[in-house]
Amino acid sequence: MYRAGRRTLLVACLLLCALGGAGVTVAAEDGTNATGRETVGNATLVEPPDSGASLPEGQYDSHDSIVLTQEFRLTPDEPGQIDVQWQFRVPDRVSDVKTRLPEDATNVRTDRFTRDGDVYEWPADTSTATITFTMPANETSTAVGPESAGGRLKFVDAGDWALTRRPPVAKPGYRYRGDNPGVTIRNATAGEGVVGDALLYLGPHETVERRAHDQRFRLVVPEAADLAADRSAILDSVTDASDRLRVGDRDRQVLMVAAPTSVSWGQRGLQTGERDFYVLADEELDTPENSWVHEYVHTRQGFETTDGTQWLYEATAEYYAALLTLEQDRIDFPRFQRKMESGTARQFDDVRLIDPSTYRSNGGNYIVGALVSGELDRRIRVVTDSGATFGDVLRRVNRADEPVRRSMFIDSVRSAGGSGVVDPAGRFTETTEPPEPWDQSAHQEAFGALPARFAYSLPDRGSDGVRVRSEYREGQLGETGLVAGETLVLDVAVENLGGSAGEYDLAVTVDGQRVAERTGRLDADATATETVEHTFEGPGSYTLSTGEDSRTVRVREPAPPVVTDLVAAREGVGPGESVTLTATVENPADRPADGTVAITRDGEEVTSERVGLAPGGSADVTASVSLSEPGTYQFGRHGGRE
Template identity: 35%
Template sequence: MDARLSVVVLCLAVLVSASTAGAAGQATDDGTAEADIEVRYVVDRLPERTGVVEVTAVVDVPEQVTDLSVRLPNNASVQDADGFRPTEPRWQWDSETEGETAELTYVVPVGLRTAYGQRTADTDEWSLLARREVALHARWRWQRGTDPKWTERMVVAPGQSGVAGSTAAYLGPYDSFSRETRDGTVRVVVPEAASLRANRTRILDTVASAQRASRLGPDDDRVTIFAAPNSLAPGGYTPANGEPVVMVNAGEPVATPTNVWVHEYYHTRQTYRTTAEMRWLDEGSADYYAARWTLQQGYIDTGQYRNRVTTDRYENVDLTRPERWPSPDVQYDKGTRVVAAIDARLWQVTDGNATFVDVLARLERADEPVTLDTFADAVSAVAGEDVDAFVRAAVTGPAPPVPTDTAYVASLDAGGHDRQRNATTGGAADPVSGLPDFSGLPVESERVGGAAAMLTLAGLWACLLGVWVRLGRVLWRTGARATPRPRRPR
């Protein structure tokens, strides 16, 4: 094929790929297309009004949907509507706009609080918010095919500097740094108002190593970490488990058994669902692997690891009764110890051939939310013997001891114990041998002066320019006299 024609084909392929990214839908029996209800929350700052942001919810309604209504977030006030009409207490989609886009613009307060303090805020200079603060609550009917999904993502308004992920967004001046690894991308967004305590390279090292060690959850792992300004609550927050977006207070260290950078990353790999009696499993397993992976990375020693997983705090509390917990710390402290004890038990009864990750993999493949019964059954199945009584007693009664013998802890420190299976493919065990060598991987940094969408467009044109440069070199070497005409961005 002629070299110039090759370039044209390649460029067209890139442009078509970019323009069709994110398109959803499949054909039905009658040849019509099925699609999801796609919602984009375009977020904009209101500098004259601190504490609130403006959101335009852009809703693409597929043809099979016949009825749709939405409820606004708490304390939101509508500024404009196109394709929606008020029907208190909801807003009704105008069916005459079938197959088209409907929009609802509203102002909503920002300032999410958890048991540990305020996680999001809107200030004079910046905004950090979670999708749950601005999201619509919808219900709909459809006339054929399968139930369309309600898919949501956040978008930074044109003209704003910021970064938007699927479940959170930051608006304001920022730096970011990232690393491409064999397992995906790790990107850390640092607002101008945030001061990192840990070294940038160390943050990327610890998260990338955890990324490599984990074999649960989504295969395509592109995680965004918002380093929350230090004025917000310490620790971290994950808006939705299984989604690749987390928040970690910029003041959090790495070299600690409660490594929050790893803890929150681990939540991005949790795709199983739990009932109220097993909600502790989310935090207990995240804290356990934060301690274990940080040990394997060499940032803490075995003594620090032992102290964390053998803690006697809340050791007699029933994990299945959160309404009776004396503190939300129960799930972190006793939960961590219970996971560590079960993991050690599995190591003992299987001669090191099975771990707690095999239990989580079974739970992820299940169709129903995790109960104490299904949890105990999964542990027994992995163990190859009945350990039902042990598991139930550990969860609801006094926490069992965690072995601290030399062989077991040494196996953790060396990484040989961390044999994890791919939850989606059932692949062979993948031993992890301590901290990976990231010395040859660069830390990519950027200082942002425009909206994230403009960065994507600039990257596309840079790709096209690179193709033309390579073509010029080829033609020069072959003696061809051809000078490609420069292209201007549209």
């Protein structure tokens, strides 16, 4: 509990006045205020941005928000395109909704909307309105290297099914009164279908799910697809890769689609967005070119590159597809070795990985890049006695806040394996000299003992490992809630699951931003506990993650304190004497309470105090009031909740 004087009461009054005035602008996608705000009376106007801007699904989630439902449907009589319908539903306090369509939208049909140039307007004089339009679904590309499937299609609508990009959602503009309602985006399909983060499948299908390593995997098998590998085996392979690949954060969800092979695809698989990918249904698992693992590895690549490091995308996906398939015992070492040896073929004699022009036409970034990644991985393991791997290099570049330059890549190699690996890293990427593929004996020396592999686990809610510290309280959080301004203290468990000692590097993030880091060394099978803390400055829903384990943290505003009693020390006093008044204030809520409580005499305030209480806490607000004139006085209280 703490107390403050009248200045706090003034702040509370200002807040009430602000809430009674005009609303605030809608937040833009990057967290800044949207442009084009104009106050009209006591309503606020947000203009829609250009058609290129889009609103991520679920950016807002208010029970009385604007709900934009986008529904996707096949057009069987006209293959190559799909129909999209946007349905807007608004609360009563919203008017004048405006939006723009994607640039390649055609065949526009509206209900309640009217067109003004490239803007569609609806006065919101009814509860709903719709815009329906047609989008092209087919895209072509020419792939080279081991991922080429010989055709040209990248996305396609075949008439009775479609596998294509999910069209962007435009940010609507609107006028509103009071608090900004925000926008909730919902996705639906007319008939069977699956909507992902960036990928859209329409048509009959079955879905198989598995949860592993804090990830939810959805494997979509279209009715039109003839799947070569067993569904469970695909999930086994990808979830095993999820566990072995320790390169940073994992996406909470992964969407995988087995693409029907009745059309002429340009590539054997494609990853798009942050966590969606498709693989041709006839792809096998028991091969060094395991496309299911290859595309999954792409979902774990959170870095941007420059020309000098562009090769890392496909090189590391190709290498780990082969290595992890070997470690899953799906191929033997000779097949893995032949895969690595292919990087020395004469067709790649002129490949310099720092120069994309030397491999664009032959796929050398896949083949030579996989060999280079593997050789650097082997060298790092040897010099560190398996205390580090090439995965540590990727983990470091995944944390980069800017495109990875060559110098950053070299620094990451040095950090993982020391200066002795830097020269080979430079030579194998700057020149046309490839590494010599290693034999089985060298492989066993480097890879035989499992390297140090660390798991970072957040404590369960209600345990002693979850604590809170604030001006209201300090101790175990238990089942109570957090409020803005409180500090969450966590005991994170670190475990070395590998077969060798190694250095761990724990990074705790909140909504993707690092808020705490801890390092240390652990022997094989050893554990440690690291204590981290973070103060949540405002209310909201936050994702707290170690990269291996995640939790959703809900932060609310403090509850209002409850005034349960007001007592006078005595009922009668003489002129000029004082009477002591005591207000009992309690907090029955499941989170801290904070508010101002005032004691009044005949409706006029005589004293006020700001009261902060822990859940279940109570306090007294006391005032001594001098009564100079004879008469009857009525004392009361206000503030808090009675």
